[in-house]
Amino acid sequence: MERTLIIVKPDAVQRGLTGEIIRRFEQRGLKIAGMKFMQVSAALAETHYAEHVGKPFFEGLVKYITSSPVVVIALEGTKAVEAARATIGKTKPFESPAGTIRGDFGLEVGRNLVHGSDSVESGAREVANFFTDAELVSWPRNTDPWIFE
Numbered sequence: 001m002e003r004t005l006i007i008v009k010p011d012a013v014q015r016g017l018t019g020e021i022i023r024r025f026e027q028r029g030l031k032i033a034g035m036k037f038m039q040v041s042a043a044l045a046e047t048h049y050a051e052h053v054g055k056p057f058f059e060g061l062v063k064y065i066t067s068s069p070v071v072v073i074a075l076e077g078t079k080a081v082e083a084a085r086a087t088i089g090k091t092k093p094f095e096s097p098a099g100t101i102r103g104d105f106g107l108e109v110g111r112n113l114v115h116g117s118d119s120v121e122s123g124a125r126e127v128a129n130f131f132t133d134a135e136l137v138s139w140p141r142n143t144d145p146w147i148f149e
């Protein structure tokens with residue numbers, strides 16, 4: 001099934017929003033395949049954000065994501081990537097509609113609380129960057145037939 005990588009970023013963990021953020025994805029029906037609390041190293045940050053190397057905000061972005069622990073989650077479900085992005089909102093929180101995570105809890109682009117993969121290919125690649133196969137669990141959820149047709 002399609003997978004996406006979610007990162008509850010340092011600002012969200014520090015602000016005590018981890019549970020609230022996970023709740024929104026869980027409530028949507030997305031299923032947890034892996035989850036851990038960790039400190040992101042500079043090397044892992046640079047791999048994860050490789051597409052942004054050379055952009056003016058890159059250095060600040062690596063500093064931000066490595067500044068304090070994060071919670072990383074592999075989520076799966078029908079259209080997991082697109083559904084999670086819609087739940088997260090736009091890159092810039094101040095442009096994000098109310099009802100989205102960034103629109104409800106954020107203001108600035110460099111403190112936008114949560115990451116979600118931007119394509120099915122990125123989802124698979126990013127999940128593999130953060131989780132070993134042994135850390136990912138494929139499990140039957142009793143509510144699956146009530147969420148997935």
Ligand code: IDP
Binds near residue numbers: 060
């Ligand atoms: P996304 O997280 O919505 O996919 P991307 O364009 O992939 O957004 O950018 C990755 C991350 O880099 C953003 O979530 C944000 O934390 C940071 N970022 C993007 N653009 C800017 C910027 O103009 N200034 C500061 N940080 C930025």
Ligand code: MG
Binds near residue numbers: 116117118
């Ligand atoms: Mg992105």
